[in-house]
Amino acid sequence: xxxxxxxxxxxxxxxxxxxAHANRHDFDHAGVTVVNFMSAPGAGKTTLLERIxxxxxxxxxxxxxxxxxxxxxxxxxxxxxxxxxxxxxxxxFGGECHLDANMVRSALHEVPLGEIDMLIIENVxxxxxxxxxxxxxxxxxxxxxxxEGEEKPLKYPLMxxxxxxxxxxxxxxxxxxxxxxxxxxxxxxxxNPKAETMCVSARTGEGIDAWKTWMGDLVRRRAGxxx
Amino acid sequence: xxxxxxxxxxxxxxxxxxxAHANRHDFDHAGVTVVNFMSAPGAGKTTLLERIxxxxxxxxxxxxxxxxxxxxxxxxxxxxxxxxxxxxxxxxFGGECHLDANMVRSALHEVPLGEIDMLIIENVxxxxxxxxxxxxxxxxxxxxxxxEGEEKPLKYPLMxxxxxxxxxxxxxxxxxxxxxxxxxxxxxxxxNPKAETMCVSARTGEGIDAWKTWMGDLVRRRAGxxx
Numbered sequence: 001x002x003x004x005x006x007x008x009x010x011x012x013x014x015x016x017x018x019x020a021h022a023n024r025h026d027f028d029h030a031g032v033t034v035v036n037f038m039s040a041p042g043a044g045k046t047t048l049l050e051r052i053x054x055x056x057x058x059x060x061x062x063x064x065x066x067x068x069x070x071x072x073x074x075x076x077x078x079x080x081x082x083x084x085x086x087x088x089x090x091x092x093f094g095g096e097c098h099l100d101a102n103m104v105r106s107a108l109h110e111v112p113l114g115e116i117d118m119l120i121i122e123n124v125x126x127x128x129x130x131x132x133x134x135x136x137x138x139x140x141x142x143x144x145x146x147x148e149g150e151e152k153p154l155k156y157p158l159m160x161x162x163x164x165x166x167x168x169x170x171x172x173x174x175x176x177x178x179x180x181x182x183x184x185x186x187x188x189x190x191x192n193p194k195a196e197t198m199c200v201s202a203r204t205g206e207g208i209d210a211w212k213t214w215m216g217d218l219v220r221r222r223a224g225x226x227x
Numbered sequence: 228x229x230x231x232x233x234x235x236x237x238x239x240x241x242x243x244x245x246x247a248h249a250n251r252h253d254f255d256h257a258g259v260t261v262v263n264f265m266s267a268p269g270a271g272k273t274t275l276l277e278r279i280x281x282x283x284x285x286x287x288x289x290x291x292x293x294x295x296x297x298x299x300x301x302x303x304x305x306x307x308x309x310x311x312x313x314x315x316x317x318x319x320f321g322g323e324c325h326l327d328a329n330m331v332r333s334a335l336h337e338v339p340l341g342e343i344d345m346l347i348i349e350n351v352x353x354x355x356x357x358x359x360x361x362x363x364x365x366x367x368x369x370x371x372x373x374x375e376g377e378e379k380p381l382k383y384p385l386m387x388x389x390x391x392x393x394x395x396x397x398x399x400x401x402x403x404x405x406x407x408x409x410x411x412x413x414x415x416x417x418x419n420p421k422a423e424t425m426c427v428s429a430r431t432g433e434g435i436d437a438w439k440t441w442m443g444d445l446v447r448r449r450a451g452x453x454x
Contacts, residue, residue: 040268041354041383042375068355068385072378095385097324097355125382126353127268128295128324147374147397148269151299155352156268158295158322170374176403178430203405 016133019101023108023136030113033219034121036099036137038159040152041125043145044169046073047202049120052212053082059219062116064107066099066124073122085110089124098129101136117219127156131163139218143167144188150179153187161192167211172201243360246328250335250363257340260446261348263326263364265386267379268352270372271396273300274429276347279439280309286446289343291334293326293351300349312337316351325356328363344446354383358390366445370394371415377406380414388419394438399428 027034039045053061062083065074074086087107089096096103104121111119121137123130131140142163144152147170153160160166166188174181181199188197198214200207254261266272280288289310292301301313314334316323323330331348338346348364350357358367369390371379374397380387387393393415401408408426415424425441427434 040352041379042267042372067382069383070378070381072382095355095359097353124355125267126324126355128322128351128353129356132322145269145374147372147400151297152268154297155294155299156296173374173400173403176400 013132016101019105020134020136023101023105026108026113027119027136027138031222032113032116033118033222034135034137035118035215035218036121036123036130036135036140037143038123038127038130038140038163039125039143040127040145040148043125043143043148044202045122045125045143046076048143048167048169048200048208048211049077049122050080051202051205051208052215053077053120054080055212056118056216056219059118059216060116061118061120062111062113064104064111064119064121066103066122068095068097068124083112083116097124097126098133099123099135100133104135118215127152127159131159131161138222139164141165141167143169144184145170146174146177146179146181146184150183150187153184153191157191160188160195163192163195165196165198165214166192168197168199169202171199171206172204240359243328246332247361247363250328250332253335253340254346254363254365258449259340259343260345260449261362261364262345262442262445263348263350263357263362263367264370265350265354265357265367265390266352266370267354267372267375270352270370270375271429272349272352272370273303275370275394275396275427275435275438276304276349277307278429278432278435279442280304280347281307282439283345283443283446286345286443287343288345288347289338289340291331291338291346291348293330293349295322295324295351310339310343324351324353325360326350326362327360331362345442354379354386358386358388365449366391368392368394370396371411372397373401373404373406373408373411377410377414380411380418384418387415387422390419390422392423392425392441393419395424395426396429398426398433399431 071086074084078084140163298313301311305311367390
């Protein structure tokens with residue numbers, strides 16, 4: 001039984017990569033920079049996005065919202081008048097705990113790629129499986145909340161290793177917690193020394209300007225590069 | 228492809244239930260009450276357990292720790308001199324995001340069932356898949372942190388519906404957050420009106436006595452029931 005299981009997973013990842021390349025081709029054709037945005041449930045992804053989706057100078061942002069059920073995050077973001085597409089994983093995918101390339105592909109006909117410069121894919125809140133499935137993105141960013149404690153990078157190393165940028169969010173709560181920001185940053189560095197880290201608070205806005213610059217540069221680098 | 232996928236999932240759940248029954252038989256034989264304890268990463272499961280594992284009058288508690296990698300939580304709990312068994316899902320299971328009945332079964336020979344009255348299984352931090360796999364437990368308890376926001380029950384309804392008891396943790400942080408405890412409780416009730424809820428703070432100890440009574444009653448009910 002165990003051998004069968006491994007085979008299924010391998011096939012699934014191979015198929016995923018094939019479809020991720022097809023997505024990548026479509027994104028390149030449209031000239032759209034794509035971010036796969038991941039975190040544990042409740043780390044503040046949507047609130048972080050509310051801070052930037054209309055604030056990136058000259059960059060038109062669209063959002064693809066992945067959730068098991070509901071459209072709470074999509075409703076919050078579409079109130080800001082950016083194009084938002086909701087992708088639920090509870091029907092047709094059996095309540096999946098992550099987005100994969102095929103799920104993203106199934107939603108692409110609803111995403112106005114010709115009208116945006118950047119697509120941010122807000123993945124299902126989960127620190128394990130989303131890191132295993134490329135969806136055709138340019139970069140992977142994760143948010144981790146200081147309220148989750150200091151040892152999350154050590155317990156979920158694959159997620160932290162998968163990301164180019166780690167946003168350490170909710171730093172306004174540090175005075176009310178028994179955690180050390182230095183130890184969180186040290187633990188991120190110990191599993192992924194190449195990751196960039198930014199300490200931010202979606203609630204107060206602290207550190208958000210640096211993230212906006214980072215996101216804008218991402219699009220400008222693509223625009224300057226050969227198609 | 229989609230039809231194949233559904234079949235695999237069905238088979239996996241059937242196999243899981245068969246093995247969960249075998250686990251249940253072993254727990255009954257040993258007279259051990261079993262709790263499947265679930266939450267998102269960083270909701271405070273281990274800190275909650277530190278508050279109670281040595282504090283349940285006349286109840287000898289053992290812990291089975293499920294993590295993708297590491298033994299950070301197990302080390303914290305074994306410092307309290309309770310029997311703790313670490314189960315990592317990264318090797319041999321392919322980095323699974325949940326415990327299933329077979330993983331628990333593979334660890335049972337390390338659990339001193341004859342020396343404990345209650346086994347608490349701390350599942351992998353994840354609000355999706357752990358709810359889909361019974362492991363032979365008597366009850367399922369989840370912790371949700373107020374820092375995760377108000378809408379988690381609506382976005383992850385299966386998890387909230389699967390549990391008999393929901394611990395709403397970190398209530399000491401409410402004054403520093405833009406969330407309403409009433410709305411969190413209302414949203415839990417809207418997806419699972421049968422769930423009991425307790426508002427607690429593992430940090431300050433608020434509400435923990437009520438949880439200890441609940442856990443003790445669970446063992447005493449089993450002891451009073453026919454074997």
